[in-house]
Amino acid sequence: DTGVSQDPRHKITKRGQNVTFRCDPISEHNRLYWYRQTLGQGPEFLTYFQNEAQLEKSRLLSDRFSAERPKGSFSTLEIQRTEQGDSAMYLCASASAGGKPQHFGDGTRLSIL
Amino acid sequence: GENVEQHPSTLSVQEGDSAVIKCTYSDSASNYFPWYKQELGKRPQLIIDIRSNVGEKKDQRIAVTLNKTAKHFSLHITETQPEDSAVYFCAASITVQGAQKLVFGQGTRLTINP
Numbered sequence: 001d002t003g004v005s006q007d008p009r010h011k012i013t014k015r016g017q018n019v020t021f022r023c024d025p026i027s028e029h030n031r032l033y034w035y036r037q038t039l040g041q042g043p044e045f046l047t048y049f050q051n052e053a054q055l056e057k058s059r060l061l062s063d064r065f066s067a068e069r070p071k072g073s074f075s076t077l078e079i080q081r082t083e084q085g086d087s088a089m090y091l092c093a094s095a096s097a098g099g100k101p102q103h104f105g106d107g108t109r110l111s112i113l
Numbered sequence: 114g115e116n117v118e119q120h121p122s123t124l125s126v127q128e129g130d131s132a133v134i135k136c137t138y139s140d141s142a143s144n145y146f147p148w149y150k151q152e153l154g155k156r157p158q159l160i161i162d163i164r165s166n167v168g169e170k171k172d173q174r175i176a177v178t179l180n181k182t183a184k185h186f187s188l189h190i191t192e193t194q195p196e197d198s199a200v201y202f203c204a205a206s207i208t209v210q211g212a213q214k215l216v217f218g219q220g221t222r223l224t225i226n227p
Contacts, residue, residue: 004156031211042119042202042217043157056212091156098211101147104156 002026004105006092012111013082020078021108025094032075033102034067036060037089043104049075079110087112115140117205119218127226132193134221136203137185143205145213146179146186151220152199160201161188190223198225 005024013019025032030051035043046065048056051072061067064082069075079086089109093102116139126132138146147162163170163177163186170177174193179186190197200222204215 031213033212033215035215040220042117042204042220043215045214045216048212048214050211055210056214095213098208098213099145101159101162102213102215103159104149106156 004092004094004103006090006105006108008108009106010109010111012113014113015082015084017082018078018080019082019110020076021090021110023075023077023092023094023105025073025075025092026096026103027073029094029096029103030072031095031097031100031102032069033093033095034075034077035091035093035104037091037107038087043091046077082110082112084112086110115143115205115207115214115216117203117216117218119203119221121221122219123222123224125224125226126193128193128195130193132188132190132197132223132225134188134201134203134223135185136187136205136218137183138205138216139184140205140207141181141184142207144208145206146177147204147206147215148177148188149202149204149217150199151202157202193225195225195227198223 032049034046037043049069089107091107144165149157176189
């Protein structure tokens with residue numbers, strides 16, 4: 001499968017713990033996006049990378065959230081000191097260029113106990 | 114910022130009938146409008162998209178129309194089949210610095226009754 005890959009698929013953690021998710025985009029795609037989706041809602045934009053540069057961040061992304069794409073390939077999203085409200089599906093999408101369609105991964109479902 | 118409203122939230126149609134889902138957007142600078150289908154527990158999948166320089170686009174049983182003046186766009190599915198049952202999301206975006214921030218509607222749960 002050469003689609004967008006996300007790991008892990010599910011993460012259960014206690015409130016206050018740190019978690020990190022990984023996204024591997026489609027290999028030739030230099031645009032990478034992170035979204036958050038809560039139950040019954042559409043995805044909400046979190047942040048965007050063009051190659052290794054993080055060019056856009058949503059106001060939804062508090063100081064506890066950080067994302068990286070160190071070599072312009074895979075990306076990680078870290079949440080520090082998790083809170084109940086962080087429970088959601090975290091989706092990654094990639095695109096080959098500006099204006100090209102975004103292709104989503106299966107997401108990481110985060111549950112905070 | 115951009116705001117996208119989607120209606121209806123649920124839609125039930127008989128197999129073989131047509132389904133229409135409507136979205137409105139607020140930012141006249143939005144220039145790209147994709148539609149995604151999401152089955153339970155699965156990734157959103159792009160089914161069709163349209164750009165602001167086109168009024169209509171069709172792909173087999175699926176069509177999308179765009180009215181820039183009224184700032185609304187619609188998804189039309191004809192000859193519906195049971196496998197069309199899913200949640201459908203519309204989205205609008207502006208391309209800024211190469212970023213295409215998608216703003217999604219709230220989704221429409223489509224059920225096809227056999």
